[in-house]
Amino acid sequence: MSHTGIPNRKGTRLMVIDLQERLIPVIHEKEKLVKKVNTLIRGMEILQVPTVVTEQYPKGIGHTLSDIKVPDSAEVHEKMSFSCIRDDKIAGGSTIAQATDLVLCGVEAHICVLNTALDALEKGQRVHVVADAISSRFPENKHYGIERLRQSGVFIVTVEMILFQLMEESGNDEFRAISKLIK
Numbered sequence: 001m002s003h004t005g006i007p008n009r010k011g012t013r014l015m016v017i018d019l020q021e022r023l024i025p026v027i028h029e030k031e032k033l034v035k036k037v038n039t040l041i042r043g044m045e046i047l048q049v050p051t052v053v054t055e056q057y058p059k060g061i062g063h064t065l066s067d068i069k070v071p072d073s074a075e076v077h078e079k080m081s082f083s084c085i086r087d088d089k090i091a092g093g094s095t096i097a098q099a100t101d102l103v104l105c106g107v108e109a110h111i112c113v114l115n116t117a118l119d120a121l122e123k124g125q126r127v128h129v130v131a132d133a134i135s136s137r138f139p140e141n142k143h144y145g146i147e148r149l150r151q152s153g154v155f156i157v158t159v160e161m162i163l164f165q166l167m168e169e170s171g172n173d174e175f176r177a178i179s180k181l182i183k
Contacts, residue, residue, distance in 0.1 A: 017106030
């Protein structure tokens with residue numbers, strides 16, 4: 001497994017964490033977050049990277065925001081643990097178990113994204129957190145969440161960075177579709 005952070009496309013999975021109805025209204029820069037997450041999701045669809053969506057206690061916080069364009073093929077899992085990896089249905093029973101690389105987006109950066117990333121590292125997976133597709137209620141929590149992730153060896157990327165890293169080359173239909181998407 002590469003220590004340079006180059007993702008293995010066949011082993012990559014996108015995890016969209018807790019972008020829920022009652023949580024998003026209090027999230028910092030929520031409109032920008034939703035736009036970036038949707039771009040990431042669509043880009044991963046073009047690249048045929050499987051998507052897993054999580055919902056933290058949906059009875060209390062609601063389901064995934066309708067503005068998030070969840071692919072029909074996505075796995076959607078409810079959870080109670082802050083870390084998606086600590087939920088057996090997600091970590092063991094989903095496509096996450098076969099992942100060499102996890103690409104994480106969602107909320108909150110310093111809680112569920114952080115805990116999921118740290119647990120995935122412990123399992124030996126490479127983790128790529130998409131800095132422009134995560135947020136928290138307060139900007140300082142996002143900032144320190146990213147700092148903590150970086151201290152632990154998580155690769156901090158942007159939407160454009162991870163999509164082009166997974167694509168690898170230009171001059172094909174994927175390149176044209178992704179190029180249109182990020183403009």
